[in-house]
Amino acid sequence: MNAIEVRELVKDYGSFRAVKGISFDVREGEVFGLIGPNGAGKTTTLRIIATLLRISSGSVQVFGNDLRREPHEVRKILSYLPEDAGAYKNLTGREYLQFIADFFASGRAADEIVKKGIEIASLSDRIDDKVDTYSKGMTRRLLVSRALMTEPKLTILDELTSGLDVINAQEIRKTVKSISEKGTTVLLSSHNMLEVELMCDRIALINDGRIVELGTPAELKGKHNASNIEEVFTKVVTA
């Protein structure tokens, strides 16, 4: 079964067409990456799948649920991490995780979720400090743990590590990798082509609202006779 099926998806912002009819499938359990330059339409696509934006035309199925007809069902099985997101600054890390967990479960079940989140965030005793004292890397780790602690069937991560230092970025990649090994399907976006190559089972290259290439990193490198995905991208776009 496919986790996500996107068909001829179009998104218009007023008269501006940001996504120009894209189709792709994400298989259950895989890590799928959307890569492309800034403004390519990655965030727009992810926001649509995350039920935040309406579809202009085309269709999206998430685990068999039609996005237009059953957004509420979709919200029960996915988690979405926006690019550059923050948490409520007047809460501590633990309180923030608790706030989110209470939407998914109650009582001891919610406490279990929070425990899991704290483990994933691995902020040690800083978890009880206010979020507004966190560094960018710590905030991102808290938010990643928020997105993963409920063990969603699908997680959508926009610009997973952008703006983070190497150590934080590596930690977060490791966390996401390990959650995917436990069965969560991961859809992520990045403009960092090397990162995507490291993490993704399959990738789609997106440029100017269109998917210009799709496959495993190895396939694409072989097809275009390139040594890395950056090279593939340059070749595809300039061709």
Next chain:
Amino acid sequence: MSSLTNIVKKEFREMLTKSTIIPVILMAVMFGYLGSMMGDVEEEVSAPPVIGLVDLDDGVISDIAFKVLNASSDMAYNGTDVDAGLEEVKKAGGVALIVLPANLSSDILNGSRGYIDVYWMMEGAGMLDAISSASVDSLLGSMSYGISAYLVNESSETDPAVVLFPVERSDTTIFQDEVMEDVSPDFLITMLSAQSFTVPFIIMMIIIMAGGMVISSMGLEKENKTLETLLTLPVSRGSIVSGKLVASALVGLVMAGIYMVGFNYYMTSIETSAEIDLAKYGLDLSPVDFILVGVSVFVSLLAALSMCMVLGTYAKNYKSAQTLTMPITLLAIIPMFITMFKDFGTLPLALQAVLFVIPFSHPMMAMRELMFGNYALVLGGIAYVTAFAIVMIAITVWIFKTDRLLTGSMKGKGLTRLLRKKR
């Protein structure tokens, strides 16, 4: 260009935007309007006041009194019957009926003070409603002065207490058909002034503060993208909207409650010190009245907050949220000023309409209007404000279900499209 000029230029451009200028212009226009309203009142004052005179004395002193009064007033009645006099003065929209008793001349010429009665006609108890009585006050001063002059020149009277202050007066105020003995308009207005100022001011504060909280919370949520997260959680849009509304309404009510306690304390301390029982004249509030005031405050708060939610959906971040509070601030300040100075009943029709349409006026007026027994205005206001709040909440939920929450920019793309759609 020096670096200083460079910075000044940048800051200036950043601060002087349409959204900062427009509210100021609106303010100026409003004050202009308020000024012309006061100008009208002043004209009322510079025109001779309309009074009536009941002369039961017909002696030399009352002749002087008549001459002085007649010289600078528009006398609607001059006769010997108090009831007829009251009738005529009221018909002419006059300010006061002055009664000179039968023994006025003899008392004064015999070396004691004379007593006159003044019946005041009051229509409103706002600050500006007091001005016309002030001009009659000074007229009575001239009258007393005229009598003093006569005593000095023409009589052998030497007791300075009588020569300087030949007449003493007792005031009766007829306020909206309620006869209040030993109460002067000044006194009544002072009694009610605590309320005239405090109620509109506190309501304005609550609306601006609670409304500001809602708008900035929306701005913050967008800035931190916590709203985006919230909208992907398994929780209905309706719950998010009502959660925000209920929380801020509760905060608003807590603020209102704190104020009520303070205000109540203030009122009791004034009432005891003034030794006047407003209840004696029907100017108090029954428990039902208090409930109505509470309802009026609550629905207006809800209207304000839901309106702020609509505005807040256009906030992109915390800073733009600050600018978006301007309309609310204006809508709270305008009725505050108007209701402070004039009672609804004594306003020109255009201002009455403005006041009624602005939902926040109603709780500002409610207490006063209930004191006067104007239930129609208060109940009508509650009905109107409730409808207003329902429409605003519906718009908010609708916006939450569309893209506009995330894509609608303050610059108006979403807003203009929304308006275009309506047309």
